[in-house]
Amino acid sequence: MTLLRVTPPAADATVRLDKWLWAVRIFKSRSLATDACRAGSVCVNAQPAKPSRDVHAGETVTVRQGLILRTLGVLALPRGRVGARQVPAYCDDRTPPEEFARLREHRVQQFLAREKGSGRPTKRDRRLLDRFLFE
Numbered sequence: 816m817t818l819l820r821v822t823p824p825a826a827d828a829t830v831r832l833d834k835w836l837w838a839v840r841i842f843k844s845r846s847l848a849t850d851a852c853r854a855g856s857v858c859v860n861a862q863p864a865k866p867s868r869d870v871h872a873g874e875t876v877t878v879r880q881g882l883i884l885r886t887l888g889v890l891a892l893p894r895g896r897v898g899a900r901q902v903p904a905y906c907d908d909r910t911p912p913e914e915f916a917r918l919r920e921h922r923v924q925q926f927l928a929r930e931k932g933s934g935r936p937t938k939r940d941r942r943l944l945d946r947f948l949f950e
Contacts, residue, residue, distance in 0.1 A: 829869035830892040832859065832876070838893040839906040841878055841885070851878065875909075882921055883914040 830838070836848040836857070851857050852866040856879040859868060870876070876887045888907035897905060929936070936944065 828892055829871060831866065832857065832864050832868045832870050833866035835870045835889070835892065836876075836878070838896045839887075839902050840897070840899060841880075841887070841906075851880075856880075881918070883910065883918050885910045885914070 833845055833848040833852055836842050836851070837845040842848040842851065848857075849866040852864060852868075855863050857864050858877045859870065859874055861875075861877070864876075870889055870892065872889050872891055874889045876889060878885045878887065886909040888909055889905075890907055891905045893901075893905050
């Protein structure tokens with residue numbers, strides 16, 4: 816087992832919000848993080864934030880991702896994109912479990928929903944539903 820070393824940047828160092836969101840793997844690309852900030856889906860300390868806003872350790876970032884509202888604490892500022900194992904050193908996920916439960920419930924309901932007028936499920940549809948629900 817290897818220990819992960821996190822070298823903290825200088826105390827006065829700052830990182831852009833969109834870069835931090837990308838670096839801690841909240842978004843797959845920096846442009847997606849920028850678009851989310853511009854759309855008003857990202858707040859820092861309960862204030863809407865622009866992508867160019869500087870993030871400091873100790874701040875709280877909330878991100879609306881689809882149906883859930885993720886709450887993240889900024890622990891440190893990475894110099895670049897970090898590996899998945901290193902994310903907990905830079906970001907504290909404070910999202911309540913109810914948010915993730917609501918997302919799972921919505922996915923199941925969406926899977927079970929059928930279009931109106933599509934008729935009865937076929938034998939293949941019933942088998943897929945049984946496999947999904949009982950395995």
